[in-house]
Each structure stands twice: as structure tokens, then as C-alpha cells.
Amino acid sequence: MSDYDMHMMPEEVHVTSELDVHSQGVSLSEFESFALANNPTLIQATAQVRAAKGAAYQAGLYLNPVVGYEGEYDSIGGGRDETWNGGFISQEFVTGGKLRLSRAKWCQRVQIAQTNLHAQQSRVLNDVRAQFYRTLAAQRLVETHRELLGNGEDNLQTYGEMLNVGQTNQSGLLRAQVDLQRDRLNLKQAEYEFSHAWRTLSSFAGIPEQVPQVVHGSLEPSEEPLDWDSSLANLLSSSPELQASWQKIQHDKISIKREQAEPIPNIIAGITSIRSPVADTTQTTFTLGIPLPIFDRNQGTIRQARADLMQAHAEARRLELELRNRLATQFRMYQTSWERVHDDRTKIWFQYSSKPCLSEPLCQ
Numbered sequence: 397m398s399d400y401d402m403h404m405m406p407e408e409v410h411v412t413s414e415l416d417v418h419s420q421g422v423s424l425s426e427f428e429s430f431a432l433a434n435n436p437t438l439i440q441a442t443a444q445v446r447a448a449k450g451a452a453y454q455a456g457l458y459l460n461p462v463v464g465y466e467g468e469y470d471s472i473g474g475g476r477d478e479t480w481n482g483g484f485i486s487q488e489f490v491t492g493g494k495l496r497l498s499r500a501k502w503c504q505r506v507q508i509a510q511t512n513l514h515a516q517q518s519r520v521l522n523d524v525r526a527q528f529y530r531t532l533a534a535q536r537l538v539e540t541h542r543e544l545l546g547n548g549e550d551n552l553q554t555y556g557e558m559l560n561v562g563q564t565n566q567s568g569l570l571r572a573q574v575d576l577q578r579d580r581l582n583l584k585q586a587e588y589e590f591s592h593a594w595r596t597l598s599s600f601a602g603i604p605e606q607v608p609q610v611v612h613g614s615l616e617p618s619e620e621p622l623d624w625d626s627s628l629a630n631l632l633s634s635s636p637e638l639q640a641s642w643q644k645i646q647h648d649k650i651s652i653k654r655e656q657a658e659p660i661p662n663i664i665a666g667i668t669s670i671r672s673p674v675a676d677t678t679q680t681t682f683t684l685g686i687p688l689p690i691f692d693r694n695q696g697t698i699r700q701a702r703a704d705l706m707q708a709h710a711e712a713r714r715l716e717l718e719l720r721n722r723l724a725t726q727f728r729m730y731q732t733s734w735e736r737v738h739d740d741r742t743k744i745w746f747q748y749s750s751k752p753c754l755s756e757p758l759c760q
Contacts, residue, residue, distance in 0.1 A: 421610035424528050427601045431524045434602025438520060441513040448506040456499030461487040466668055480679075482670030492660030497653055504647040508640050515636030520600070527597045532613045534590040541583040548576040621734050624727060631723055638719065641712040648705035655701045658694040661686035 432438060468480035555572040558564040594608045632638060668681040 421612045423612045424525065427524050427528055427597065428521055430601040430603050431520050432517065435520050435600070436602065437516055438513070441509070441516045445506065445509040445513055448502065448509040452499055452502035452506055455502045456495050458495065459488050459490060461485055466670060468670060478672060478675070480670045480672050482668065482679075484666060484668035486664065486666030486683075489663040489665065491662055492657035494654065494657050494660070494662075497650060497657055501647060501650045501654055504643060504650055508643045508647065511636050511640040511643060515640065518636060524597070524600045527593065527600055528611065528613065529615065531590065531593040531597045532611050532615060534586065534593040535611055536615065538583070538586045538590050541579065541586045545576070545579040545583050548572070548579040552576050617734075617737070622727075622730065627727060628720065628723060631719055632716065635719055638712065638715055641708070641715050645705065645708045645712060648701065648708045652698065652701045652705060655694055655698045658697070659689040659692075661689060 463485045464483060466482050466484050469478070552569075552572040552575075555564055555569045559566070559569050591608060595604070598604050598606045664683075664685045664687075666683040668683070669678060670680075671678040
């Protein structure tokens with residue numbers, strides 16, 4: 397056995413990975429579809445929309461009539477007892493457009509719930525997209541470390557052959573062994589990072605039981621760098637959070653109208669009919685009444701609704717300022733990352749494309 401073989405035997409390690417390289421792989425669009433179909437927060441938001449629609453339908457339904465039995469017993473004397481039997485029906489007629497305003501208020505809540513659903517979809521898709529590219533970067537890092545490990549193995553074999561023919565010393569071979577062991581550890585760490593990234597991505601997509609697979613995508617930016625003015629304008633015009641705040645303002649405006657209509661009296665109408673079998677007569681009574689808004693004119697609730705509207709206006713303004721601050725922080729990080737990528741790309745291009753050839757064999 398040669399000296400080279402003796403040095404190689406203790407260092408032989410087989411690196412394994414959880415990655416299913418035989419699968420066809422998964423793209424970003426597939427993960428987005430998985431998330432939209434399986435993420436539990438979207439199921440909750442959809443249920444809230446359905447609940448608001450049910451409440452809106454219920455708020456516009458007319459009041460049910462009241463029916464009942466009415467009887468009367470008279471003891472006239474001399475063995476003459478008389479029993480009156482009959483029934484009644486009453487109906488409360490809602491006035492002032494209160495049912496229409498109640499349904500309009502709940503329909504506005506439906507719009508708010510739908511906007512919140514859209515906002516949650518955007519959050520889920522944003523989390524999936526960000527984690528997808530983290531997973532893709534971790535996968536590329538695994539591939540890079542595997543290539544480095546292959547280079548390290550070739551390098552160790554070269555040093556072993558050089559040691560056998562006396563072209564290097566023992567220290568050179570030991571350095572190559574240390575470098576190879578470091579490459580193995582780096583590959584292991586990269587594989588662990590990929591496994592963690594995959595588990596997080598599959599959880600965001602709602603498929604935590606999915607085995608790790610190859611992810612397909614590109615890490616190269618496909619767009620021109622964003623500018624602050626257009627980014628801010630797009631955020632303020634399309635932010636679901638801001639849209640929901642303005643819908644809340646409209647909801648509170650309708651609430652004020654609804655509470656102002658509350659003191660308008662409803663009409664309560666009733667008919668009672670009683671028949672006497674002894675006298676063979678039927679007595680019919682018609683009643684009509686309204687509550688008088690003398691003491692309770694819904695003053696307190698109207699004031700509360702106006703205060704809610706004032707608070708909703710302030711909340712919309714606060715949210716707009718908060719979105720500006722959030723965008724400022726994220727935009728700074730985006731600019732820094734963009735410049736770093738552009739600078740690294742320029743350095744790589746300069747290093748490998750503009751480096752002059754020092755000798756013909758190296759250029760070949």
C-alpha cells in the first residue's frame with residue numbers, strides 16, 4: 397500500500413443529503429398555488445368574508461309578524477256563561493330606511509373582510525416568495541460546496557501522487573487533507589441550511605409533509621432597480637391595509653346615517669277578531685301605534701358613531717404614515733442589497749473576463 401493510500405483511508409467520508417434529486421422539482425408558481433389552497437390563515441379570512449355576507453343578508457330581512465290566540469269568558473248568571481274565541485295578528489313596519497341602511501353597513505363590512513382577505517393573500521405570497529428564494533439560494537450553496545468538495549478530493553489525490561514521486565512534502569498533503577475536511581463540513585452545514593429553508597417554505601405553503609425536492613428558479617434580478625417615488629405611489633394606491641381603512645371610514649359614515657334614522661318611529665299595526673257563538677257575533681278590532689321618541693332619541697349612539705368616524709379618519713392617516721416609514725426601512729435595505737449584488741457581479745466579471753493572460757498554458 398502506498399503512502400498516499402495510507403493517508404486517504406482515515407479521511408474517507410460519504411456525504412448524504414435529504415434532497416430528492418430524482419424529483420422533477422417545484423417552481424415558485426406551484427408553491428404559490430399550494431399556499432393559496434392550504435394556508436390556514438387564508439381559510440380563516442375566507443370564513444370571515446362568508447360570515448360578513450351572512451350578517452349583511454340577515455340585517456336587511458323584514459321583521460316577522462306576531463300571531464296568537466285571544467279568548468274571553470263571561471259569566472252572566474242564571475246559568476248563562478259566554479265564551480269568546482278569536483285570534484290576532486300584528487306587524488311592525490320598519491320606517492326611515494333602517495333596514496336598507498343596516499344592510500348597507502354590513503355590506504361595507506363585507507368589503508372590508510374581502511380587502512383583509514386580499515391583504516392576507518399578499519402576506520402569504522410574500523412570505524412564500526421570500527422563503528422560496530432563500531431555499532433556492534441554499535440549494536445553490538449546496539451545489540457550490542459539492543463542487544468545492546470534488547475539487548478538494550482531486551486536489552488531495554494530486555498531492556498524494558506528488559508525495560509518492562517526491563514533488564511535495566508531508567505538510568502539503570496534510571494541508572490538502574485539512575482543506576478537504578473543511579469542505580466536507582461546509583457541505584454538511586449547507587445541507588442543513590437547505591433542510592431548514594425547505595421545512596420553513598413547506599410550512600408557509602401548507603404542505604409540511606412534503607419531502608425536500610429540487611426548486612427551480614433564477615436568483616438573477618429580472619427588473620430594473622426601483623425608485624422611491626414610484627414605489628411610494630404604488631404602495632399608497634394599492635395597499636390593502638390602506639384600502640380597508642378608507643372602507644372603514646365609509647362604514648362609519650353609513651353607521652351615522654343608520655343611528656340618525658333609529659329615532660324614526662316604526663309603525664305597529666294589529667288586528668284582533670273574536671267570535672261569540674251565543675250571540676252569533678264577531679268583534680274585530682284594529683290597532684295602530686308608534687313609539688314616541690321623547691326621551692330616547694338615540695343621542696348617545698349618534699355621538700358614539702361620530703366619534704368612531706373621527707377615529708377612523710385619524711387611523712387612516714396614521715396608517716399612511718406608518719406605511720411610509722415601513723417602506724423607507726425596506727427601501728434602504730433593498731438599495732443596499734441591490735448595490736451589493738451589482739458590485740459583486742462587476743467584481744466577478746472583472747476578475748474572470750478582464751484578467752490578462754500571463755502564460756499560454758494558463759489561458760488554455
